[in-house]
Amino acid sequence: MTRTHYLNVQYGFRSWLLTKDHKRIALLYLASITLFFFLGGAFAVMVRLELVTPPGDLMQAETYNRMFTMHGVMMIFFFLIPSIPAVLGNFLVPMMIGARDLAFPRVNLLSWYLYIIGGVFALVAAVSGGVDTGWTFYTPYSSTYSNSAVIATAVGVFVAGFSSILTGLNFIVTIHKMRAPGLTWFRLPLFIWAHYATSVIQILGTPVLAITIVLLAAERLAGVGIFDPKLGGDPILFQHLFWFYSHPAVYIMILPGMGVISELVTCFSRKKIFGYGFIAMSSVAIAVLGFLVWAHHMFVSGQSIYASMVFSVLSFLVAVPSAIKVFNWTATLYKGSIVYMTPILYAFGFIGLFTIGGLTGLFLSTLAIDVHVHDTYFVVAHFHYIMVGGAVMAYLGGIHFWWPKISGRMYPEGWARFSALVLFVGFNLTFFPQFLLGYLGMPRRYHAYPEEFQVLNVMSSAGASILGVGYLIPMVYLVWSMRYGKPAPDNPWGAKGLEWTTSSPPVTENFEQTPVVTEEAYVYQVEEEAPVG
Amino acid sequence: MADIAHPAELAHQFEDMDQQLDSSVFGMWVFLAQEIMFFGGLFVAYTIYRGAYPEAFREASHHLDLRLGGFNTVVLIASSLTMALAVRAAQLGQRAAIVANLLLTLALGSVFLAVKAYEYHHKYVEHLVPGLGFSFEGSHPANAQMFFVFYFLMTGMHALHMVVGAGLLLYFIHKARRGVYHAGYYGPVEIMGLYWHFVDIVWIFLFPMLYLIG
Amino acid sequence: MYRGFPLFPEAASSVARGVDLLYLFMTAISVLLSIGIFTVIFYFALRYRRRHPDEVPKPIHGSLKLELFWSITPFLVTMIFFGWGTTLYFRNYDPPPGASEIFVVGKQWMWKIQHPDGQREINELHVPSGRAIKLTMATEDVIHSFYIPAFRVKKDVVPGRYTTMWFQPTRPGSYHLFCAEYCGNQHSGMIGRVHVMAPSEFEAWLAGAARGKSMPEAGEELFHRLGCFTCHRADVSGRGPVLEGVFGNAVLLQGGRKLIADEAYLRESILNPGAKLVVGFRTRMPTFAGQINEEGLMQIIAYLKSLPPKKRLDAEP
Secondary structure, eight states, rough: OOOOOTSSSSSHHHHTTTTHHHHHHHHHHHHHHHHHHHHHHHHHHHHHTTTTTTOOOOHHHHHHHHHHHHHHIIIIIITTTHHIIIIIIIIHHHHHOOOOSSOOOOHHHHHHHHHHHHHHHHHHHHHTTTSSTTTOOOOIIIIOOHHHHHHHHHHHHHHHHHHHHHHHHHHHHHHHHOOOOTTTGGOOOOHHHHHHHHHHHHHHHHHOOOOHHHHHHHHHHHOOOOOGGGGTOHHHHHHHHHHHHHHHHHHHHHHHHHHHHHHHHHHHHHHTTTHHHHHHHHHHHHHHHTTTTTGGGGGTTTOOHHHHHHHHHHHHHHHHHHHHHHHHHHHHHHTOBBOOOOHHHHHHHHHHHHHHHHHHHHHHHHHHHHHHHHBHHHHHHHHHIIIIIIIIHHHHHHHHHHHHHHHSSSOOOOHHHHHHHHHHHHHHHHHHHHHHHHHHHBBSSOOHHHHHGGHHHHHHHHHHHHHHHHHHHHHHHHHHHHHHHOOOOOOOTTTOOOGGGOOOSOTTTTTOOOOOOOOTOOSSSSSSOOOOO | OOOOOSSSTOOOTTTSSHHHHHHHHHHHHHHHHHHHHHHHHHHHHHHHHHHHHHHHHHHTTTTTOHHHHHHHHHHHHHHHHHHHHHHHHHHOOOOOHHHHHHHHHHHHHHHHHHHHHHHHHHHHHHTSTTEEEEEEEEOOOHHHHHHHHHHHHHHHHHHHHHHHHHHHHHHHHHHTTOOOBBBBBBBBHHHHHHHHHHHHHHHHHHHHHOHHHH | SSSSOOOSSSOOOOTTTHHHHHHHHHHHHHHHHHHHHHHHHHHHHHBBBSSSSTTTOOOOOOHHHHHHHHHHHHHHHHHHHHHHHHHHHHHHSSSSTOOEEEEEEEEEEEEEEEEEEEEEEEEEEEEEEESSSEEEEEEEOOOOOOOOOEGEEEEEOOOOOOEEEEEOSSOOEEEEEOSOOOSSGGGGGGEEEEEEEOOOHHHHHHSSBBOOSOOHHHHHHHHHHHGGTTTSSSSSSSOOOOTTTTTTSEEBBTTSSSSOOHHHHHHHHHOOOSSSSTOOOSSSSOOBBBBBOHHHHHHHHHHHHHHHHOOOOOOOO
16 A cells, blocks of 8 residues: 655656646756756866866867856856755745645746756757856956857856746745744744745845846847946946855855754754754844855955955954854754764764865955965865855755655665765865965966976865765665665654654645644753753 | 635635735735846946946937836826726726726836837937947947946836736736636735836836936 | 975065965964864764663753854954954055056966066066065956965956056065966966066166167157147147146046046046046047057056156146
């Protein structure tokens, strides 16, 4: 007797491609962003292969420039920005608040189709030779000089941006209006707080990128000099408009990850999270402050010394809420009851690597130091520590944690722990040398480099090969587990949270009856508080 | 099965009609927030260049037809009035009034778009469309071209939103004629109204910014 | 520092050590903090591992004191970093008075350097040690960035404007010069060398180096060839303002605005004359955009800067 649930309630392409079920849409996203992850990864492999030797001998400069650009464009816009919100968020937000679906299921499906259309444009751009402007599209190179598929890529990013906006819109309305009875704001899981903050950024920031792309495309098509000084335009205006979105965008990429980590740490310590209020508010603080720091990408572009000072101090401020989270996660472990399942291993990895990544951000906020390391591999190392060591690890930790709920199967724990370890080692070997390379002066986006930088580059490329293996193994066993994994119980981890009260996998409507919430989040034991310290 | 507790118009994810209406209206406000950021980016870029080239922008702006712009402003405000009346009619379940007011709104919106099309054509004939044989007799042709780039982008983006609005109006008129909207279910008309008012407000900003310099 | 496994580039400018010191300080704090957190996590993970499957620890909600402690402490630490870094930056921002000037033009994909006396270099920059050098920089096409790791200095060159930076070399030697803003195909080929020489050797190099006319002479030649002199005469009878002594002095514009004529103003006046019109002149100056490149502009400006100021009747003191 097989139970009916959201995966088997209907079969066939139409039931998937026209679904309104947030859980199926989450899986549609899972499949498509995984594709883009491996495409973006393939471009990275080409980059690291070329950089094994100092001269540019593997491919022409023109090709190399397209490789690193496509790597950045695909990873940022088609993998990282959607990743946790579109897969885990879509799946879990309604379930965590006791709802049957998001507020606007058809808008959710539209969001996925927009993502696909954007992705198609990006793929068309890739096969027609790619784009070579760097993912930052600085003018006037991108508007006047580049001979590559700028418009196709720009359109792809534009459309995918609306996918992101609609996801954020859906989450905001759902969280505001559809919480189960008794689920007040300060009883919400921290995953929800994180996604709420992320959604605010998506709504307010992404449209500015959209209009920037429109301006760039208009200039490229009509040659009208919006950013071309010869016609009265200002190339620095592009940078301001671009970074006004693209800096908050990095918080779109990390906040959901932080939400995941909060869930993992509390569950695998079997203990209420330490400092719930502070963690929730820190997500909001990061979202707000994140909009105020964009010109720290422009310290050496000729802007006034006073503007630089303001953006520098604000950039330091935005680090403080992140630090608060790290300390609160650590404190949650204190006197907890900890088991070393794969999700918490990813969480440990996240906390370690995010700490390093975040601290190196302070170096970049420091004016005198940024002058030296701006546009070098120091920056590349910094953001990969946050986005890969941070966000991707959180994503994988979350995938493993909720895999039993999503698929109804357990993944093989041994292989999973092994891959987490391989990833951790491979990651550090790939990106730590790049901090050293950066301070030594190796600029980024370089196809060829002076001999003295070779040793560190070889280390980095070697690490990348290990990293690649670490990503491939979960592909294999997760797919394997969908058929052959042990059937999962409703709550294999003994976790708190409304999603764990449903079956694994859940029925389409999630809950037979709308639950009523009577307690705070993460109540693993109802008792008087233990004294602190 | 539709009944008092579960009217046919209640979507399955909502508990009751109140939650559905509340969520839809809130959703439209969130959508409008992002539209404000979208147009806002354009306005900021325009304002920066206007500050940099005040004379050129003023000269270029004089080539816009103030009477047509003013006329269009009145037309659009009137269409917001008829839209508001349509929402009111929907709340009261007055089918004929809903249809009539939506039709009027559509008509007024179409007048606006027609005038805009005429203005655009005129600019094309005068060689004031950047990228299509632009030529400006004045002291700063490059900066005047910048004005016209923003003129077309801003009014064009606005017009695009109006075309979408017109399409939506057609859809709502079709539904309203079939009696879909009544006192218990008028949310879609209300959010259509919000969207239309927003498009109107964007024009209220555009008109002085572009037509009334100096 | 170049032996074995280098962690720092050579320190060859007056600010390099200061930057390295701050970097070391921040690294030390970061390492301490990281090791601290990793150790605590490691310790907690071991000490509080689950002993039996049913154990449920007591909840600990939080502690306002701890929260404030680890909010305020990071805040203070970051403010120390900010204060130190900003002070260094402020101090290093303006060149000392009397700095020697060198002019740089970036273009896809090379750096062209002009010394005031006319020595020209491509992808090489010779400078004397112990003297402050101010670079005035422009680009012919896209954004590039002039980066000398050994000096710990970098500045973008942005089309349509001048950017400046300065340094004082301290150690003779030969150091990397990189373009640090992606600029297209040969971005990683837009590299070269900065040669720091003892002052006497530098003078010798100047004397023997390949040179054209000095920049003021080249500028004067352009001034005549392009016909500037037909309107800009040495007396007020010209159709354009007198340019003797214009640099560094106030200019009164139509509409009442006053500004100090600097390199950017002179450059703009040649390329986009209508942008700022001087009071008292009716004739429209034609634009010379397209007829003169960035190097030529620098030469004309050098020429104008070299003119002795005469009594000027067309601008307020």
